[in-house]
Amino acid sequence: MIPHPTLGQMLLGALARSFGWALGLSVLTFVIHSLWAAYRLAWNPVDLFGFAGTIFLVFWGLLFALFLIGSSRSWSDRVFTLAGFLATFFGLAILAVFFAQLTAEVVQWARHTPALIDLENKRNQQIIEDFKKIKATKATALARLLTERDEELKKAATDEEKKEIRELFKFGIEDAERNLVKIEGQKVDIAESSMRPDRSLGSILFYFLSNNPSDKPQDAGILPALAGSIWLGLITIVLAVPVGVGAALYLEEYRQEGRLARLIQININNLAGVPSVVYGILGGFVFVYLFQHLHDSYPRIAARNLLGGGLTLGLLTMPVVIVSTQEAIRAVPLSLRQGAYALGATKWQVIWNIVLPMARPGILTGTILSLSRAVGEAAPLVFMGAKTFVDQFPYPHTPFTALPLQIFNWCDRPPVLVAGDDTPLDMWKYNAAVASAVLLIVLLSLNGIAIVMRNRAQKKMRY
Structure with a gap:
């Protein structure tokens, strides 16, 4: 009897065979598509290679599914295998296409x-050169005027005539010439301050991260939005973590079973799934209407500042922190509690020395994952009066913006026309792609920090 191959052998065999077939079909399709694009005079290397990658993934996924079905034991296994594989494949394919498109737009930005x-x-250098010419011309004209004035003064017979001549030159032509030069000088100051001699990728990226927004895409930065997101994250942690962990400790360690306790637990579980826009409405009412302007008949937009946005996001993440902390507390072995009680420890000593240290990995993971959700939220911030354009560093009492809103603002802007080129350039979309990449890096960094902190906390635990 021939033994049936294992799942690993089936997967490896299907992967190997499907890869070869998919590569051959993709190359053939790419050649045909390239010839057709060249015939239509629409040959674009970026689009063609993106098309080739997409076609390869589609062919590989479909052929892998077919080969895997052919090696399955029964039709029921084949159906469930196909369903699971298609769900996983299409999810990963969509994610891969998204990252490929994002990477392509970042490359276009660079x-x-x-x-x-x-x-x-x-353009700025031309302004400076024109100013130098204007300055030289005005200086020559001014010298000529001074010479004429001196000649007129020599011809004057009386002191009154000399005084009139001086006043005429002082408040007339001479004053106008100098003011014109001064105005042109202000333009030159702006042009000189806008000069950017270093055009390396590192310098451009640093300028993008450390500069304020601008009406020119090449000069636009994300510093206020990035600082606003960091401020929101800090305020969210300060509110959500102490209150959320304390509430979870009470619900798990101190509450008495009853209808009220079950009702509270059900509401907390439901609040974790409430849409974020509802929290935005709640935050706009509580933190603006009630707390900041009790004497006003209506809430003012100016009162909707960064502090209110952070408190709203704290409300948004608090149910998630409570639920994750409860799960971490429940995972603490009961034998450790009983051993501590047997040694004469009080309830608080057990919680502080046994429960919280053992639950710390789960608490940290839930907290940072909920913070990642808060950093990527935009709907609650709209109700809190967050702006799409802020050209100053934000503080808790000032107007603010965040990275999601800045990305939305840039995506909504039209393409720009470059001098000497009739084709519009979608630079604002490229700026939004780079800002999206920065936001993804922040979120992935938070997730990485959660993993590292969880692993370190687990290593420190001793049973």
Whole structure:
């Protein structure tokens, strides 16, 4: 009797066979598509290679599913195997296409931004050169006027005539010439301050991270939005973690079973799934209407500041922190509690020395994951008066913006026209792609921190 192959052998065999077939079909499709694109004079390497990658993933996934079905034991196994694989494959394929598109737009940003900066530098340099010419011309004219004035003064017979001549030159032509030069000088100051000689990728990225928004895509930055997101995260942690952990400790360790306790637990579980826009409405009513302007008949937009947005996000994440902390507390072995009680420890000593240290990995993981959700939220911030354009560093009492809102603002802007090129350049979308990449890096960093802190806490635990 021939033994049936194991699941690993089936997977490896299906992967190997499907990879070869998918690669061959993808190359053939890519060649045909490239010839057709060249015939239509629409040959774009970025689009073609993106098309080739997508076609390869589709072919590989479908062929892998077919080969895997053919090696399954029965039709029921084949159906469930196909369903599970298709769900996983299409999810990963959509994610891969998203990251590929995001990477392509970031590459376009890195490609076009130095060119736009170079054009802006040339424009500013032209302003400076024109100013130098104007300054030289005005200086010559001014010297001529002074010479004429001196000649008129020599011709004057009386002191009154000399005084009139001086006043005429002082408050007339001479004053107008100097004011014109002063106005042009202000333009030159702006042009000189806008010069960016370093067009390296590192310098451009640092400028993007440390500069305020601008009406020019090559000069726009995300510093207020990034600082606003960091502020919101800090305020969220300060509110949600102490209150959420304390509430979870009470519900798990001190509450008495009854209808009220069950009702509270059900509401907390339901609050964890409430849409974020509802929290935005609640935060706008509580933190603006009631707390900040009790004497007003209506809440003012100016009162909707960064502190209110952070408190609203704290309300949003608090149910998640409570539920995750409860799960972590329930995972603490009962034998450890009983051993501590047998040694004469009080309830608080057991909680502080046994329960919380053992539950710390789960608490940290739930807290940072809920913080990741808060950093990516935009709907509650809209109700709190968050702006799409802020050109100053935010503080808790000032107007603010956040990375999701900044990304939305840039995505809604039209393409820009570059001098000497009739084709519009979608630089605002490229800026939004880079800001999205920064936001993803922040979220992935938070998740990585959660994993590291959880692993370290688990290593420190001793049973």
